Amino acid sequence: MRRATLSTSSYGRTGPLRSQVTPISSTLFASALALLPIVSAAQLLPNFGLLALLSWRLLRPEMWTARIGLGLGFAHDLITGGPLGLAMSLWAFLLLMFDFVDSRLIWRDYWIEWGLAAIAIATASAFEWKVADLMGAAGPMHTILPHILISVLCFPAMLAFIAALDRWRLRR
Secondary structure (H helix, E strand, O other): OOOOOOOOOOOOOOOHHHHHHHHHHHHHHHHHHHHOOOOOOOOOOOOHHHHHHHHHHHHOOOOOOOOHHHHHHHHHHHHHOOOOOHHHHHHHHHHHHHHHHHHHOOOOOHHHHHHHHHHHHHHHHHHHHHHHHHOOOOOOHHHHHHHHHHHHHHHHHHHHHHHHHHHHHHOO
């Protein structure tokens, strides 16, 4: 007679709660960093929510489908006060693009991931600038260049933080 055992193959021994809640809560916490009372004439702080989303997606591509971008983007819009639907559509689009790239690439290394993240960050920043321009609130296009550069340079630090968080998430 066979004994029934609890399968722990997909979640390790941590269980589904920590395995599923940690990526979502860390991305929402990163989005909430936009609420810090930092005053600046130009947007210099990176979009930490987007960086966390990209880090989780590049680190664990099998974990999330593109639909998670809708929910996390909606929460990001609510937290940051952005136009509703902006981050939803943008994050879902970026995740779909990463799915497309994953289907075309045979392998990736650190530099390719950093390049993909840089393209995604620049695309997101340009799209956000265009929406702000349509709403009458944007400055010249060159004002977002420092934001893009700082965001691209902060991406490896966010990726390292998310990798450490992922190791904690999968630890027994």
